[in-house]
Each structure stands twice: as C-alpha cells, then as structure tokens.
Amino acid sequence: MSAAPQEESPDALRTLLRSFGQIVLQRNAATGACILAAWLVSDARLACAALTGAIAANVGAVLRGYDCNDTRDGLHGFNGALAALAAFTFISDDATAMAVAILAATAAAWLLGPWEQLLRSRGLGVYSSPCLLVTWAWLPFVHPALTHAAASGTVTWFDPLRGLLTGIAQTSFACSALAGALILGGIALSSMRAACFALLGAALATSLQWLAGANSASFDAGLLGFNGALVALAVADCGVLAALAGVGVSVALQQVAVFYGAPALTAPFVVATWTTRRLMRDTRRTRTNSPDRAPEDDAVVVHRKRTSRAALPER
Template identity: 45%
Template sequence: MSSALHSDAALGYQIRSFARAIGQIVLQRNAATGALLFLAVLAASPRLACGLLIGTLTGNVISVILDDADAPAFRDDLYGFNGALAALAAFAFIGDTSQAAAVAIVAAMGATFLAHKLMRVLARHALPTFSSPAIIVTWCWLPLFADRGDTGAIPPVAAGIVAMLQAAFAGLAPITFATGALAGGLIALGLFASRPSQAGWALAGSALGATLHGLGGASDVVVLSGACGFNAALAALACAPLGRRYALAGIVAAVLIERLMDCLGIAALTAPFVLASWAMIVVRRRMSGASGASKQGESHVVHPHA
C-alpha cells in the first residue's frame, strides 16, 4: 500500500512539474497556469496542442540528462518550456505533420541543450534566458523548412470597443502560436490563476502594444486581430517586477524592436520581448546601483511559489 501511495505521489508530482513547465511559457511556475495554457492551445488547434506536448516532454526528458535533480533550473521547471516553444514553432510553420513532428523533436532537443548552456552564460550577467534558446533554434531551421503558418490567417474584424477588448485578449494567443480571443482568454485566466496582477499586466501590455503598432502604421485588421500584442504582453510580465515605469518602457521597447525587425524582414517571434526585457533589467540595475537590483535577473520565474 505504501509503495502504491508513493507511486501515486510521484506520478502526481511529475504531472504538476510538466504543467509548471508549460506555465513557464508565460513566466509562471504554476500548474494551473500550465493546464490552462494547454487548453488554450487545444481550443485553437489540436495539432498545435500535440506539438506543445511533444516539445515539453522532450525538453523535460533532456533536462534529466543535462542537470541534477536538485539544480535550481531543474527544480523551477525551466527546461521544458523552451522545448515546448521550439516544437510549437515547428507545427506552426511546417505544413506536413510528419516533417513538423520530426523537426519539433530535434528543435526541442536543441533548444533544451542551448538553454542549459545559455543559463550558465547569462547567469554571469544576472540575466534570465527567457525564450532565447527556442528563438535561436527556430531561426536556424526556419529558412530551410518553413512553408506556411497556422498563425498567419487573419480574419476580418469589425472596429469598436468590443473588438478592441477582444483584440487585447487575442493578443495573448500568439505567445503559444495560437490565434483568437478564446485562446487568449484562457491564457489570461491561467495568468489570473497564478496571480491576478499578472493577468492585468499581460492584458494591459497587449492592449498598449496593439495601440502602439497601430500608431506605427499597422493596419486596423492586423491590430484588431490580436497579432500585435504578444511581445508587449510578455515584456509587461517580465518587467513589472522591476517597477511600473520599467514595465511601460519595456512595452514600448518591445514594440519598437518588433517594428524594426518586421521592416528588416526578420521573423521576430518573441525576440523583441527578450531584448526589451534584458535592456530594462540592465537599465534598472545601472539606475539603482544596488546589488539587490541585479537579483531581478537571476530567475526566469516571476511567480515562483505557486
């Protein structure tokens, strides 16, 4: 009986760890957040949901090889989410399912290995890795295999207050390569489950990011579809612990970087959020001059105790 209970407890822990790894996609080590993110992707595309599971599982398996069980990155479930993002990108941009699955597994392995290396390098500068490993790996294979994207279709959207509210929610969906206000709403609910303020910052970032993109020349159709909010939303989540002004500056910086990358013809993915967040961490550290400020960059986790 005791061995059965121990086995059930171990299984339960593994499931929670798996869900927390998915939650780290939106910077939350929270099992409920991860479960709702999975539902968000499933609601948008069962195909993408398979990619999410493949990537997270691959990342978690590789992490057992790379690190000790008591290592901080392992305990905080920081390996699986980059594998998840790398696999999601494969399923989003490769039409053939068999080819997408093969690329997803290799990309998830590569992103996890790279995360292990980058964590050590960036730790010297007290900077979190965020999604940089998944971005780098995706940039490597994208010119070779990409033929289309599930996230590329933008349906016509009528203007109005309701449409703007829907766009703020829909702006969270592309974080997981999904689309639509339903997927975005489930992601917002997942953030709310971790901490209500996280959902508030994400939605505010999405709305402000879409507005800035609109002022920068993006069409109303693109803005109202929610395609412009995800980098700003992530920047808001990452920079909010630094202070309100840094969160707002991070949102603006993410939008400017995204606009520049679009002009240069570079697939931005979540690189604008990563670069903007790193910049805000460095600026905060230099502005404060306090050793404690650097600790903000030591962990990817915004809400580590949920």
C-alpha cells in the same frame, strides 16, 4: 510495487503543467492547465506539439544532469514546448513537424545549460532565447522568405477586445480570443497583479503598433500585442514605468523586424526585457552609490533579490 509510479505520476504532471505556465513566466500548474485548455480550444495540434516538446526537453534536461528542482519548476521544459509549437505553426506536414519538434525541443534543452551560464555571467535572464536560436536555425530552410500576410480591413467596436485577447493568446502560439481569455485567467490564478500587467502590456503594444500603421490582419491575429504582454510580465517587479518603457522598446524592435520582413517571433520581448532590466539595475546602482544617499545594507539587498526571484522566476 506500484506505489512509486503512483507517487511520481502527479509530480510528473505538475512538472509538465509548470513548463506550460513558465511560457508566461508563472511557476504554477493551474496556469499551465489553463494554457493547455487554450491550445485545445484553439487548435489540438498545438496541444500535441507542446506536450511533445515539453516532454522531450525535460527528458533531455534529465539526461544532461540539470538541477532537478529547476526541472520540477518547469524551467527546462518551456523552451522545448515553445520550440515544438514553432515547428507545428510553420510546418504544415504533421510528420515533418513532429520530427522537427522533437529535435528542436531536445536541442533547446541541451543548449540551455551553456547558454544560461553565458547570459548569467552578463546579468541576463534566459527567457525564450534558446527556442529562438533553435527555431532560427531551421526556419530559413522551411520558409526562406517568411512574412506575415498583409491585409486591410475595417475594425468594428468589438474588434479591439478580440484583438487584445488574441494577442495574449499569441504568447503561447494560440490564435483566438477564447484562448487568450483562458491564458489571462490562468495568469490571474497565479497572480492578479501579473494578469493586470499582461493586459496592460498587450493593450499598449497593440495600440502603439496600430497607430504606427499595422494592418487589420495582424491586429485580428493578435500579432501586435504578445511581445508587449510578455515584456510587461517579465519586468512587472520593476514597476509600471519600467513595464511601459519595456513595452515601448519591444514595439520599436517589432516594427524594425516587420520593415525588414524578418521572423522576429519573441525576440522583441527578450531584447526589450534584457535592455529594461539592465537599465533598471544601472539606475539603481547609480542611486545607491550617489553621495546624498546612504548605501543599503547587504542583507537588505540579498533579501530583495530573493523576494524578486520568488515572486517572478527569471527564466
């Protein structure tokens, strides 16, 4: 009688951890465990928020009848976790934050199906866009004029490393160098190449925004590098040049958002990834159809697409 729950329990835990791992585009329970540890060392409220959001989103996905394999891969839970993390980040009252977190996570899960169909019909991935739509829906009622605090300060020789790691931590709403190191280590457990791309993206984005005049408070909080790290992870399968271009686009978008005082969150990452991957597809299509180059066999193209999805699940 008790065998079934014992068999399902490890699978449920693995699904939950994979949901956390998908925040940094890794279908890996060990990566998710490292991210959970990062939340715990940064702020226990974040760990509670992510657990609440992922569970609510996964339950919502089951009720909606979504593909069970995608649920087990964490593709239905990570947007719920992000939506709940946003609620606990911007709402100080725990009771209110919990209520908003559950509602937002469930809404993100229910929105995912039709929104994913719309995006895929245009050749676009989902990424964290459901979380963005849901969060932007309630955020103006909590913070009518949300802007990051501006401050000036002196950067010492050790601060760049701390700011870089904190930027990686901010991919999951955490805010400490130790949390960033844990998340980077978790990515490395899944793919050393992905970890290198995340580090490269965070470093480039942080450097460009610092040169553009970003303040020390944003630098120390890691607000300059997280979108760059996510873009580099998302387009890693397209090569280094594509990653560099995508990071550049994300920096430009984030600078525009800062100028207008808009809460961009991960929107620069999402839009930059869409733009970069679309440009790469158009370039590849142009080269394939050029007269001086023989078209590739359909089987080769299909194999490449399957390999790309297996190496880096498109969210």
